[in-house]
Amino acid sequence: MTGRNFRLAAGAVALVGGLWGLFNPTAAQFASTTIAGWALLIVGLLQGRAAWQATEARERAGAILFAAAALFIGLSLVFGPFGDGSLLRTILSVLLLVSGAAKFWMGRALQGDPFFPVILVAAGVSAVLGALVLAGTQLTLGFIVSLELLADGAALLVLGLRQGRAQKAG
Numbered sequence: 040m041t042g043r044n045f046r047l048a049a050g051a052v053a054l055v056g057g058l059w060g061l062f063n064p065t066a067a068q069f070a071s072t073t074i075a076g077w078a079l080l081i082v083g084l085l086q087g088r089a090a091w092q093a094t095e096a097r098e099r100a101g102a103i104l105f106a107a108a109a110l111f112i113g114l115s116l117v118f119g120p121f122g123d124g125s126l127l128r129t130i131l132s133v134l135l136l137v138s139g140a141a142k143f144w145m146g147r148a149l150q151g152d153p154f155f156p157v158i159l160v161a162a163g164v165s166a167v168l169g170a171l172v173l174a175g176t177q178l179t180l181g182f183i184v185s186l187e188l189l190a191d192g193a194a195l196l197v198l199g200l201r202q203g204r205a206q207k208a209g
Contacts, residue, residue, distance in 0.1 A: 057188030076116025135169030
């Protein structure tokens with residue numbers, strides 16, 4: 040399986056996990072965060088594999104940051120908050136901000152490309168979510184993580200499609 044395929048698979052898992060979390064409003068908060076946590080763990084592992092196969096240093100660095108953010112958020116969600124939850128809120132906000140920065144970093148190579156706005160919006164969604172969590176808004180954790188999964192999925196699918204287009208042209 041190529042890095043492109045791992046990236047596409049991670050994007051698909053993220054989109055499905057994000058939609059599943061959003062469209063299960065009757066599910067308990069625990070269920071939505073568990074679903075989102077496991078989806079983020081799978082996304083992080085697949086993105087880590089894509090980073091391993093990346094050939095350019097900039098692409099590898101962005102993919103590693105993306106994978107690390109997804110893995111840490113996923114682990115925090117699956118294994119639960121530590122203490123009163125303030126540590127999880129702080130970790131989540133920082134990692135969402137890092138995730139946004141990683142998406143922007145990886146998307147810089149696409150400036151002028153028709154896919155660039157999708158990456159830019161995905162980066163912005165992550166950064167705004169990080170700021171909202173840091174500010175202590177009353178949005179549920181499952182909703183925030185589901186939106187992050189949707190942003191991750193869109194970015195990963197676009198990057199995977201773009202990588203496939205570049206491989207065919209080169």
